[in-house]
Amino acid sequence: MAGLSISSVTKRFGETEVLKGVTLDVADAEFVSLVGPSGCGKSTLLRIIAGLEDPTSGDIAIDGKAVTGTRAADRNLSMVFQSYALYPHLTVAENIAVPLRMRSLSAVQRLPLIGPFLPGAKEQRSEIATAVQSATEMLEIGPLLDRKPGQLSGGQRQRVALGRALVRDPAAFLLDEPLSNLDAKLRVQTRAEIAQLHRRLKATFIYVTHDQVEAMTMSDRIAVMMGGEILQCDAPSVIYEDPSNIRVAEFIGSPKINILPVELANTEMTLFGRVLGYITEAAQAGIYQLGLRPEALKLTQAAPVVTGTVAHMENLGSEVYAQIALANQTSRVTLRAAPAERRNLRLGAEVGLGFSLKDGLIFDADGKRQRRVEVAVTHEREVA
Amino acid sequence: MAGLSISSVTKRFGETEVLKGVTLDVADAEFVSLVGPSGCGKSTLLRIIAGLEDPTSGDIAIDGKAVTGTRAADRNLSMVFQSYALYPHLTVAENIAVPLRMRSLSAVQRLPLIGPFLPGAKEQRSEIATAVQSATEMLEIGPLLDRKPGQLSGGQRQRVALGRALVRDPAAFLLDEPLSNLDAKLRVQTRAEIAQLHRRLKATFIYVTHDQVEAMTMSDRIAVMMGGEILQCDAPSVIYEDPSNIRVAEFIGSPKINILPVELANTEMTLFGRVLGYITEAAQAGIYQLGLRPEALKLTQAAPVVTGTVAHMENLGSEVYAQIALANQTSRVTLRAAPAERRNLRLGAEVGLGFSLKDGLIFDADGKRQRRVEVAVTHEREVA
Amino acid sequence: EDKVIIEFAYPYSHLFDVTYEAMMPAFKEAHPNIEVKFRATYESYEDGTNTVLREAVSGNLPDVTMQGLNRQAPLVDKGIAQSLEPFIAAESDFEKDGYHQAMLSLSTFDNAVYGLPFSISLPVGYYNVDILKEGGITELPQTWDDVIAACKTMTANGIDNPIFWGWNITGNWFMQALLWSQDKAIVDNGKVTMDSPEALVALEQMQEIFTECEMKNLEWKAALASFSAGEIGMMFWSTSALGAVERSQGDFELVTGPFPGLEGAPKGLPAGGNAAMLTSTSEDPAVREAAWTWLKYITSGDGAAEVAKTTGYMPPNKAANEIILADFYEQNPNKQTAVDQLPLLRDWLAYPGDNGLAITQVIYDGIERIVTGDATDMEELQEELVEEIADLLPNG
Amino acid sequence: MTRDIWKHLILILGAIIVLAPFYMMLSYSFKSPGEIDRGTGGFFGAQEMMVDPRCVKLRDPNRDEIAAAAPQYPGRSDSEIRNAIMAQAEIDCSTRPVVFNYTKAFIEAPLLRYLLNGLIVTASIFFIQVLVALPAAYALAKLKFWGREAVFGLVLFCLLIPVHAIALPLYIMLAKVGLTNTYVALVVPWTISVFGIFLMRQFFMTVPDDLIDAARMDGMTELAIVWRVMLPTAIPALLAFAIFSIVAHWNDYFWPRIVVTGSRDLFTPPLGLREFKGDADGSFFGPMMATATIIVMPLIVAFLVAQRRFIEGITLSGMK
Amino acid sequence: MAEIDASIAARKPQEVNRQARTAWGLATPALALMFLILLVPVVVAGVLSFTNYSLGNSGFDWVGFKNFDRLFSRSTYEKMFIATFTYVVVVVPISVALGLGAALLVNSLGRIGDVYKTIYFLPVMATLLAMAIVWEFMLHPTIGVINQTFEMSCGTILEVIPFLANGCADGFPLWLGDRDYAIWVLCFIGIWQGFGFNMVLYLAGLTAVHRELYHAAEMDGAKSAWERFRLVTWPALGPTTVFVVTISCIRAFQVFDTVEAFWPQGGGPNKSTYVMMFAIFEKGVQQNLIGIGSAITMLFLVFVMFLTLIQRWLVERKVHYG
């Protein structure tokens, strides 16, 4: 149980600088998700925390103690590898038991022939067996205990890798996309199990994922990483609702946030030449970007802010995403609608869209969030 | 361009029967997604179609011709492996070029030293280079062309694997979870590219995925596989809205469908002792199961069908899932709500729920969909 | 009672194991307090010498060792073998034990005896009477000219392989045989006499035999096999191989005959075989005495008799004849041939200096060039050999 | 299937060439000396009775013995008596060649003892070699450290050193500490196998780094990684090494003959062959071939057992 | 900034030390034994190569480079180089290729392949001393099976082959006693004895090939076995090949046992098989000229080291590990 502190860690592979000074403090028992585009350096950061890779510069501290120079085996961390890295010669049960055997049995007790007969070994072995048993049951791989990794499906391998990490009680867990190959049902279930484990063990978690649902639902904080830097690290709702950067806003949320160009001149904010409102405080005039989540857009017949035609529809069953090609513009916006609204959203149908400006996020031309720009709304156009 | 027909294929690994008679016809240019729990046999089926594994019994036909005994290389299919299976000694560019080189260059033209100087080789080589170029640009791995797979991140490897499959124009594409390690943004983008490729090439696709959004949005049909059998294969909306089996209904949709026990006696349907409606046609009396999607449940103060307390909340930013522990019952139901409704959904808050019976799916005790049970609704309790 | 243990090593187990086994019971009876520990046998004479040299450096020499006759000199030079004179002096009736004087001289260096010969062999002719008959030869040849003539007759009569001449026997044995035939020692006064006219005669004689008889360059195992298989008419070789030839002899009549000479009978022939040397490093007089007792026992009387009976070698000591039957040789006429040649017995000489063995090799290579037809001009060859040998001599 | 037939044809042709000498060896181990030298008798030889010369020679009577035996042969001359005794001896000493060859192998050369020595020596050598070489190979393959290239260069250099060239200094070193003519002398010079280091290093290079990292996360020390991860995943390579090491030292003729100059009790199996070697005086090929056949048998059995463990594609199957 | 730099500077060596310490720790037993058992004797040999030491002598004289000087002036040593090179150049490529070929064929046959595996490995397992005797019998010019087999072809259609025609007319080669054939016989036996071992090494190497890669190659249209070999097998066998080639080369340079068994005296007809190791043995052991023997050893080492370096430089660049 320990906090982690990562200070200005950089990492180069030859010419390429993969991490460009990452600083992150993770409190004891905190669950931090690490999200970011593929190749941004998440796995590398994890490996550096684990001590498997040396940072080019910067320091890692676990529980306040600098661990530079401490071997991975001595950092007492547990990790799921993106590539699983199962021991090919061991069965599922043995794979999962390895970290326990390594840490709880003495070298003598581990000996193949005499080991089992040493004093104390028997109890410990049965303890290990119990732990393995409960881990495999939780991950629904109970019937596979005697298989070798080569005889497992992709998802089963991933679960074994997860089991091997979760069976212990380390200072912190480092999980690198541990659920990517699981089906939705199992994923939800495992997510819940991990969350529960987190609560029970009060362990620190660093959790790399591409699944925003996972990140949003499990984390205390989400760290959004891009191009080797952490752009923002905040509570999930803050990340979603109050991103400090347009790249964070664009990255989080699916479908992607709609970005519309707005202009600020004097105190007027205009979209496609149409005044949206007046700003209360003076701000630099110029082109700004207005971010609107798909759920912020509403279909409306009466006095729509923008109009367009339905260009594309995606029906997820529980909801519908519609892409609307804006009239007289090249850009499209995406709208999230309830299945019931499908009848209004036939392809090619003309629709009007409205939104409440308070749901909008304003960024400057560089993508920096402009929190100071407060808009006094002139005409509300919400639909019921 | 060809249809695929899989007829009663079975597969055993030693004792375990992995496929228990799978029959599936895929039309030419159709896009079929294969979903199902981890370990249900999806990859195995794909490998059998590809000709990499022999079925224990059953037949595969491509384009009407039985391909039993035809080698994988001669079936002209393209595949993404769940484990990527990149050639470790080749660069990204070379990896992607392999299928083109193998099929468009003659053995002599491929020779390392003299090959490039043979007549026609130069044009073909530049054609290949162009194809590789466009594939890598589409997948955003352009800058990595000269790296070896060992120097790539997990998601980058997956994209290379995908590139290698998509660079060709085969009879059919077999993709085994090709996007599992990509971030949401890239995933949406790649999904769109694959959909576009599908339209452009009019190729047949069999697409294994755990991501329901992918399955729902890309497919012409979704085949739901469980325990080595295909339970249902239908258009996405049918699968979601009109599943023929409770296992399909439970598997598709996240959060999971809520299942409540209802009783049918005479012509009355009751839930927890409360009459929901009357059935028009006579049906066998007994216990049935009522399936209600989370979005079918509505918060209501006025005359709720069931009441309960909020037990757990998950905020995804764009929407909120609330688990409601039903009053006087052990079971919980999940509710999908808009972020705006969050204020009503504080943990521990008492809430009333209503639903429209026409949104409910009725299954018998064995989980078979009971389509004949038509309910004459007595009291509608929808909320505005 | 005090048991004295001595260690003893000898070459060629399958030839001599039986000899020692046969003499052990009598020895044990005569000297119950001496225990002889047999060391691992030497694989060959060369191996024997090398092993002793190594053991001399590392300090674990056996008490008594059997060495090839031509290998004694280096061991004496290097001070590893010890003079037997003190022991001989202490024996009252040593001469009576009846060593052939010629044999004793084989192991005498600077007028001191360093070894006692144990088993002696001489070059002889092995003849396949059936082939000779088929080839039209009825008389055993007496000179090399006879041999060559016989070859020609036989070849004319369709015999493919008339002869094998054992030039490749270790230590330039046959070269020395041709020189001794002319009563010339190959080492004289510390000089190798390869530059003598006799040496040239020897070389030319060899060339004549090899070419005129169209002799194939066989390796010795192949030669012995060929002869045993009845493919070769005449084989000139050591008597010691008689046992092996008889053992695997095919269906033909075998006789041995005296070694031919250049003109008439040879004037001398080099002795092959091995001699027992004292190499004990023990300070204990009892051990040394026991070693001498053993050494004397095996080379005289009872011991020597077993050599005659169990091997193709001749016993080193006349006393042996008292123990074996007088008509032993009548019953084994093929073994008689060598005995008949005993008066011709001469030293199998070692070349002087550290390079002695290298000189052996130079001459071996030279002869090989004759067999393979690589060297045709014998004078030239002689010159080359002389030059190379001069290079290798201690003061050369 | 036709492809396979074609493969079988090639392989069988190769097998015939490879096997021919073994066929001969086995055949010789059955035959009498004459049949061997003459190349007759087919595969199994005619198995006519043959006389064991050693047995006969040992019964060759001396003058005294003939005198002692004289009463049994009244009226015969000494040489007639000797003839009679020898005739009886020849009858008593007759055996079938196959029996002769194999009994010689086991009795004249106490082959069982030699085989046991061989077992002790090869097993100890292999055990120590693995113990020493594997950690070094692992360090060279998977750890980054200053001087790695130099160490590897040294390994390569040592690979070049021919045993024959260093045998003498080694022998003297061992003699100086009084170890010649001991098992130790047979084992110690081979405890370091640069061959093994090089071989295992090459195979360790192909083990994925992630696997090693996983082991580190699981709390294994580097030494534990060597035995618990590298070794099991490189089992085929280890088997290849085992085969090499065991074959080389089981059959080694050169070194044992240098250090074992004392009692024959320390002989390793191939030295048993020398019992029948006579060079220019003629060797005993039948028993020699019988010995050779017996010597190679345990190796063949070991190989058959070992090759069952050549499992396919073990290294990467736990990886994505 | 300065602080950070200082901390980097302070930490870096310590961290490198950690890996290095473990690594050295793991390698130390091997290194210690290597020095004691291999390098010390080599140094001793190096020193002796400047002397005229002979075993049993109480001392020795320094002779400078005389021993080395000798090596280059005698025609015998020229033959030594020719024999050694011929052997290496013939045996290495063929035994590596045959080993690889056999491994691939055997591997593709599955269980039945085990039979061939065992058979091909027999020559490696057999005691050379005994096998040499068998070969001598087989190669016997008249009663050996080889020439007898050739003789059977006399008078048949096979006689159109010049080799057989000559043999039928003038007798078949003496093989071991024939200066034109001896070296080839030596090579043949070297290959016969060695390729099985290469096969086993390659078989071990083949187990490290990811099976899924073959599937990928199939899907990519690698139809022929050759294409799959080029695309998957050969690159995956890179590390094995480096090993096999290096070892085969070194073993070929060190060929000795066969020569000693066949031609214990002199190194073959007209020194046609007088390979380097035999020269070392002949001088250093047989003739007890330790000085010259050591000099040849030194030359041998320098020489083979040089070639190994070149070869590694050529091969290693192209090999992909893991």
Ligand SMILES: Nc1ncnc2c1ncn2[C@@H]1O[C@H](COP(=O)(O)OP(=O)(O)OP(=O)(O)O)[C@@H](O)[C@H]1O
């Ligand atoms: N070689 C094998 N031996 C035994 N069982 C195997 C073997 N390969 C796969 N299986 C089993 O077959 C079943 C189906 O495997 P498959 O890989 O097809 O699953 P999948 O549907 O692709 O699962 P996932 O979504 O986890 O990849 C699994 O339960 C797996 O354990």
Ligand SMILES: Nc1ncnc2c1ncn2[C@@H]1O[C@H](COP(=O)(O)OP(=O)(O)OP(=O)(O)O)[C@@H](O)[C@H]1O
């Ligand atoms: N050994 C290496 N040599 C060079 N570049 C490397 C090496 N390993 C990784 N990289 C690069 O470093 C970057 C970060 O890799 P990393 O594995 O940390 O990404 P990631 O965030 O985990 O991505 P993903 O989500 O795709 O797994 C990538 O661009 C990758 O190409």
Ligand SMILES: [Mg+2]
């Ligand atoms: Mg990653």
Ligand SMILES: [Mg+2]
């Ligand atoms: Mg799968």
